[in-house]
Amino acid sequence: MFIWLIGIALMATMAQTAAVESQLELANAYNAQVIQYYQQGQLKQALPLAEQVFKIRAKILGAKHPDTLTGMKNLALIYQNLGRLSEALLLNENGYRLTKEVLGEKHPETLRNLTLPLFEKGYRLRKEVLGKNHPSTLTSLNNLATTYQNLGRNDEALPLFEKGYRLSQEVLGEKHPTSLLILNNLATVYQSLGNFSEVLPLSVKSYHFHKKVLGNLHPKTIESLLSLATIYQDLGRFNMALLLSEKGYRLSQEVLGEKHPDTLTSLNNFALIYQDLGRLSEALPLFVKSYRFHKKALGNQHSKTLEIQMTLVTIYQELGLFNMALLLSEKNSHLFQKVLGEKHIHTLTSQSILAFSYQKLGRFSEALSLYEKGYRLSQEVLGEKHPNTLASLNNLAGIYQDLGRLSDALPLFEKGYRFHKKVLGNQHPKTIESLLILASLYQDLGRFNMALLLSEKGYRLSQEVLGEKHPNTLASLNNLAGIYQDLGRLSEALPLSEKDYRLSQEVLGEKHPSTLTSMTNLAVIYQTLGRLSDALSLSEQSYRLSKEALGEKHPNTLHSLSNLASAYSKLEDYDKAFGFCSKKC
Numbered sequence: 001m002f003i004w005l006i007g008i009a010l011m012a013t014m015a016q017t018a019a020v021e022s023q024l025e026l027a028n029a030y031n032a033q034v035i036q037y038y039q040q041g042q043l044k045q046a047l048p049l050a051e052q053v054f055k056i057r058a059k060i061l062g063a064k065h066p067d068t069l070t071g072m073k074n075l076a077l078i079y080q081n082l083g084r085l086s087e088a089l090l091l092n093e094n095g096y097r098l099t100k101e102v103l104g105e106k107h108p109e110t111l112r113n114l115t116l117p118l119f120e121k122g123y124r125l126r127k128e129v130l131g132k133n134h135p136s137t138l139t140s141l142n143n144l145a146t147t148y149q150n151l152g153r154n155d156e157a158l159p160l161f162e163k164g165y166r167l168s169q170e171v172l173g174e175k176h177p178t179s180l181l182i183l184n185n186l187a188t189v190y191q192s193l194g195n196f197s198e199v200l201p202l203s204v205k206s207y208h209f210h211k212k213v214l215g216n217l218h219p220k221t222i223e224s225l226l227s228l229a230t231i232y233q234d235l236g237r238f239n240m241a242l243l244l245s246e247k248g249y250r251l252s253q254e255v256l257g258e259k260h261p262d263t264l265t266s267l268n269n270f271a272l273i274y275q276d277l278g279r280l281s282e283a284l285p286l287f288v289k290s291y292r293f294h295k296k297a298l299g300n301q302h303s304k305t306l307e308i309q310m311t312l313v314t315i316y317q318e319l320g321l322f323n324m325a326l327l328l329s330e331k332n333s334h335l336f337q338k339v340l341g342e343k344h345i346h347t348l349t350s351q352s353i354l355a356f357s358y359q360k361l362g363r364f365s366e367a368l369s370l371y372e373k374g375y376r377l378s379q380e381v382l383g384e385k386h387p388n389t390l391a392s393l394n395n396l397a398g399i400y401q402d403l404g405r406l407s408d409a410l411p412l413f414e415k416g417y418r419f420h421k422k423v424l425g426n427q428h429p430k431t432i433e434s435l436l437i438l439a440s441l442y443q444d445l446g447r448f449n450m451a452l453l454l455s456e457k458g459y460r461l462s463q464e465v466l467g468e469k470h471p472n473t474l475a476s477l478n479n480l481a482g483i484y485q486d487l488g489r490l491s492e493a494l495p496l497s498e499k500d501y502r503l504s505q506e507v508l509g510e511k512h513p514s515t516l517t518s519m520t521n522l523a524v525i526y527q528t529l530g531r532l533s534d535a536l537s538l539s540e541q542s543y544r545l546s547k548e549a550l551g552e553k554h555p556n557t558l559h560s561l562s563n564l565a566s567a568y569s570k571l572e573d574y575d576k577a578f579g580f581c582s583k584k585c
Contacts, residue, residue: 082340
């Protein structure tokens with residue numbers, strides 16, 4: 001009897017063991033699916049499985065088992081990528097605490113588990129244990145600075161990167177991979193802060209060192225070349241940016257292959273420069289190619305595929321193909337919500353682009369609803385002073401302006417400018433842009449003296465920070481000429497408008513939308529001054545080029561057609577004026 005009871009107990013134990021093993025096998029199978037979904041960018045599908053993996057392992061193996069801690073770390077990573085930062089932070093802090101209990105505070109694995117608020121402690125401990133000049137300490141310092149950078153706290157990241165680069169040069173030499181990595185990161189922070197005079201020499205230096213140390217065809221050298229191209233792009237030196245970007249894309253194709261993720265990224269950057277140059281007919285097929293490759297390689301719902309799709313929407317918008325843009329934008333926004341959730345930064349950007357499509361199609365109530373929601377969620381997720389939140393605030397104010405609700409728009413634009421100054425500084429390009437937007441609202445309100453004061457300040461700052469020929473400076477010059485025109489001060493408006501048109505042709509080319517706008521505005525001034533033959537010549541040229549560049553039905557083309565009809569009317573050639581007016585209708 002006793003032996004029989006032991007047999008039953010043993011069988012029960014074996015059954016329990018089998019059940020436990022079955023549960024762990026299930027967790028491992030789930031984990032494999034989590035990895036697959038994560039690599040495909042399908043984070044919302046990965047999340048419930050990752051939660052199950054962590055739950056099963058914690059229950060069976062205990063909270064301190066290495067597999068449980070790995071499951072916790074993976075779950076935290078998914079939360080982080082979904083924008084659920086508070087949940088990610090909580091899990092990472094628990095992971096750090098448990099690893100510290102098991103392995104000790106100074107064990108390398110414990111230090112690797114440090115996250116946002118704990119990176120400082122990790123750096124301090126490495127300094128204490130290994131010394132400030134140890135390579136691991138320098139890596140920890142770089143990671144701490146990168147964390148601040150990822151949080152948008154670039155002013156705190158900058159001195160850490162500067163310190164890290166100085167120490168790395170002293171200890172490892174300026175051509176060591178760690179020094180080159182920190183140098184690249186330092187350049188990126190300067191770029192984010194708008195310190196372009198600082199960033200360009202650093203990026204040039206980084207590219208030359210990469211070439212010398214690793215060779216022309218090394219992936220890191222190509223990456224450095226493409227980073228340099230983006231600096232020239234930010235500086236408005238688009239021809240140099242295009243030259244480097246073309247070279248980087250060609251090298252990336254040769255070394256990594258046409259469908260490698262880094263090659264696809266370089267293809268996107270290449271296309272973006274064409275977009276900045278207003279060469280939309282050349283940008284469009286590149287974006288379509290990139291989108292097709294991403295879809296094939298990563299799937300329709302991967303976050304990278306959706307990012308390219310989102311950029312494709314902006315091309316359609318610039319081409320005035322708003323119905324096509326809307327169709328793709330609605331799909332893009334829906335998929336971002338499905339894959340990443342409504343509070344993820346990419347989803348918020350996608351919603352903003354969708355709202356712009358509605359706005360351009362005159363569907364203002366739908367646009368307003370999305371802009372209001374986007375601003376509210378951006379405040380909640382990122383904080384009210386984050387650059388993306390400030391962009392959302394400007395978008396919301398912009399639609400109030402379009403709706404004629406100028407009294408609602410004004411405090412929002414003023415708030416946006418005030419926060420930009422506080423967060424980014426008086427001379428950051430985004431602050432200057434915010435100042436000029438505020439000036440345009442005062443212009444709409446008929447407060448021309450205030451508009452003039454702000455516009456003159458914005459133009460002066462833009463010249464100082466970006467240079468006279470930067471596209472943003474040219475846009476501010478065009479706005480300044482417009483305010484003088486509204487004030488009836490045509491003798492002051494004319495030389496500014498002529499300068500804007502001449503420089504726009506030189507920098508952007510005659511078919512760029514901004515150049516065409518400058519041409520149309522100058523034609524209007526000529527017409528007002530009674531220089532009708534000059535006005536007619538420019539109006540005809542503007543209409544012809546606009547048709548070629550943007551298409552016959554683009555809003556800008558229709559606007560230039562209206563000006564052409566007006567020019568013929570002023571010349572009392574009413575048959576032609578009526579003909580063009582009828583064509584517009």
